[in-house]
Amino acid sequence: MRILIVEDDYFHASFLQNVIAEALPEVTETLHAQDGLQGEAAARAGRFEAVVMDLQMARRNGIEAARTIWDERPRTRILFWSNYSDEAYLRGVAEIVPAKSAYGYVLKTASRERLKLVLRAVLLEGQVMVDREIQRLRRRSASHRHVLNDSEYAVLLDLALGLQDRLIAERRGLSLRTVQNRLLTLYAKLGVSDEEPSMPGLNKRVRALSRAISTRILNVEMLETAQRDLESWLGERPVNEKAPPTQEGDGAR
Amino acid sequence: MRILIVEDDYFHASFLQNVIAEALPEVTETLHAQDGLQGEAAARAGRFEAVVMDLQMARRNGIEAARTIWDERPRTRILFWSNYSDEAYLRGVAEIVPAKSAYGYVLKTASRERLKLVLRAVLLEGQVMVDREIQRLRRRSASHRHVLNDSEYAVLLDLALGLQDRLIAERRGLSLRTVQNRLLTLYAKLGVSDEEPSMPGLNKRVRALSRAISTRILNVEMLETAQRDLESWLGERPVNEKAPPTQEGDGAR
């Protein structure tokens, strides 16, 4: 069995190699890539069955690297290994994992024993496994602020990219008013409201993004990924011009 | 000489201790705190002259920890040691460093030799020193998107927190129109505009925040710090009610 390690921190990478050697004696070879791009290239060339992937790397983050790896070989088993349990990462991973494959998610703070366990479970036995520490954190925040469903999350992403209502409606195939309803519930779930005595007049739209980021429902990596997705959507869109209800050559604006 | 290390990653902390022992033989004792809060407490109790501080830690980030340490003992020398060179961190540090003190900023990817050099220069000799790698990155992005001056940055923070124009004006002691002018230049400098052929109707306000985050001009840590500052400002504000429609003596300006 051959394993690819994608990890930009030298210490973490060598620790991982060490643990792998101990937990998985059936491994015959491990390769170490330093960032997402290298990881993609290595996976393409090396045909690994198993990958341990850091998230949050320069040049190409772990989610995007995993996506292209899975696009090319959907059976690859990938264990995500990260310092953070941002909801954004979990949603990002859940969105791209193919049916054929197995994956896992562990925190870097997990004990050596737990890491070994997850390594075996995911990479060797093909189980799906999420560190119970993450489930715990997840549950705790869920009790507080309500959980976003997929359609709300999609709208949140669009909002975060700066799209205005009309465009969101077009992209998601909804009416304008419906989008605004989604935003409404989004505001509620993110705790954006004027009722706060301390919080006076605020711009709900921006505030929503702000809170989504503070609470790690969104993070930079997923924002960048979403931006790329948006661009490709814009690309294949049939130069759809809006027949503006009003008239005529308003020229560049 | 006694040194406090504030760092939540075990491997990095022990590597650092190792390098310190080698670079600074005059150190008689090092203490290791695992996050910002612990770091503040340790600094308060231990009266260290020198600190090596990670940014991006749970519970209390490095900037905030440094701020309270410097509030209590302004001569403490602090070396910031981070994986990232986000502009947000640099501005955050620059904002809080007291005149009496010395500080430095190194990337974790710096070579062992450079780390040793910076350790001696900052902690021992009291120089101010920023890793040249950071200057380089800084310069590169500066050429591209224009650099924000302090007042624009302040407005950006307010925008990011979700304040609306009126409140920003009040907080910064400006007229409404002036705030809007600032926002205008902010949009320009962040590259938010409709001229993009690809980018159709977008919400400039949100887009500005989005881009500020993507380009690391802002990051989560500084957003949270700014939020706390805002809350304390709101706290000491004299329950200022808006005499809404009309105007009159709005006092401060």
Place this chain on the structure above:
DNA sequence: ACAAATGATGCGGGAGCCCGCACTTCTACC
């Protein structure tokens, strides 16, 4: 099968936002 709940949509209006135009300080450079 009927009622209640949930979700999508339309309409309309008050408020906030973006920004062109014009006027006034304030600052800087000959």
Place this chain on the structure above:
DNA sequence: GGTAGAAGTGCGGGCTCCCGCATCATTTGT
């Protein structure tokens, strides 16, 4: 001293946004 440029402010208009009120369609419970 004078003039040009930058920054601050006011006014007004067009557009987006937030959201209450009301109407259907779909889903769910009993």
